[in-house]
Amino acid sequence: MLRPLLDSFWTPNVWLPPNTTWEDIAPGPHKAVRYTDYRHVFFPIPLAFVFIALRFILQRTVYAPFGKHLGIKDTRNRKAPNNPKLEAAYRASPKLKQPCGLAKQLDMTERQVERWWRLRRSQDKPSTLVKFCENLWKFTFHSSNFVFGLCILWNKSWLWDIDHAYLGYPHQGVTDDVWWYYMISAAFYLSLTISQFWDVRRKDFWQMFLHHVATVSLISFSWVCNLHRIGTLVLLLHDAGDIFVEAVKASKYANYQKTCDTLFLGLIIVWIGTRIIIFPYHLLWSTWIRAPMLLPMFPAYYIFNSLLLLLLMLHVVWTYLILQMAYRTIQAGKMEGDIRSSSDVSDSPATNNHHENNINNKKSVHHPTTYTNTPHTPKF
Structure with missing residues (x-):
């Protein structure tokens, strides 16, 4: 009963260039090119649970002890009387x-x-140590995945000349390193989709849930359609900014204010450079302008491009929030060459932990900005 529906959904007229069938890009021992295997989109599912287990182990054995060593206390908020x-x-x-x-x-x-x-x-709010461990886990993955992606793409032609992401499509082979890069990235975002329901709950919970679902869907569909080259570039580009996002939060929770200020400045530079400059003026320009010059267009091309435009809109919104925090910090801290701020989180209306900060604030606040509200970053 599902076969007619699946055949209608996966029609090559939508997902593949003209005069191309699924059989043409199906992997096989006698093919000159090693094509992506659509069945491998299910591989990240068990791998996602491996990530969840690994995260739990690292939190218990590495992140929590390290946080306590830095002076972060696993203090719980005062319990309400039994009623x-x-x-x-x-x-x-x-x-x-x-x-x-x-x-x-x-x-x-x-x-x-x-x-x-x-x-x-x-x-119900998690302790500072719990939030520190969550950010440290994400920092570990994004920094490791960025280095891994940079290493495997360094000798790939499409990293240096983006036209090679389209030349010869869809007859582009996939190597073992790119295969692992895709599977690991998909598994991580799938694990975030699952763990988000017990992680620190933020104001943009449902937006981020939809983002994670869209990310996994984009990775999966691009894999099935053999569009892995442009996908690896988007993954690499977004990991760069996420490293600073999580590092800023973790250093803030650890009360390393000078480190936090420096990283926040780095976040602004890297975020704007990757999300507002390179992403639209290099990647999107290539997908919208150069790609139609190099290969025939098909409906799925416009679907993917529309989703990439949605990512750009999210980038603009989150960039506005980051710059708003930077402006408040500079205005109140009178920045002279660096971002100056107090060691405490303020009770800004934009802060997720507004009431918790009011209770636990021990020092005077010099600025109305907190880095703990730095938005999650969207990815392909």
Whole structure:
């Protein structure tokens, strides 16, 4: 019953150039080119659980001890007093909607209900050490994957001349190193899609969930269509910025303020250089302008390009947020050659941990900016 539906969806008229069939790019022992195998898109699924297990082991044996060595305490927020009725109301809706009604039902003052609610919400927030470990794990992957990608692409023609990403398509062979680069990247983002439900919950939870789903879909579809060359370039480009995103957050949680300021400056340079300059003016220019000159167009080409444009729009939005944080830091800290800020996270409205910061703030704040709200970065 599913076969007619699958055949209709995977019609070569949509996914492949004119006069090309799936049989033409199917892997085989007698083919002159080693094509991508569509069945390998399922390989990242078990590998994603390997990543989740590896992350758990590293958090317990490396990241958490390292964080404690840096002075990060695994302190939990104060627990709210036991109150089954308030607990039931909280689980039904974490947002306090009718404090007056609850106060009357429980013979409490409205202030007591609000205070209990604040404590209960704060109780659900992860400790600084947990957030530090999460960022350190992502930093480890992005930095390792970037070095790995740079090494395997260094001798690839399309890294230096992007026209080679299209020349000869779809009859472009895939090497073992590119195969692993694709599978590892897909598995990591699939693992993030799964672990996001128990990771630190951020304001852009659903946006990031959709992003991860779109990322895995793009990687999978580009693999099936043998568009792996341009895919590797987008992966490499985005890993560069993510290294600084996670490093800034981790150094902030560790209270290494000078390191954080330096990394934040590096983040601005690398982020704008890769996401706002190279991505649209090099990659997107090649996919929209150069590619039609080098190969015949087909519907899937426009699908992929539309998704890449969506990534660019996300880049612009997140760049605005980063520059907004930089402006606030410079304005309040009076930056002279570097970003100056206090060692504490502020209670800025843009900060995800607003209430937690108000409770735990011990020093005066010199600027209204926090790096912990640096956005996740989108990838191909």
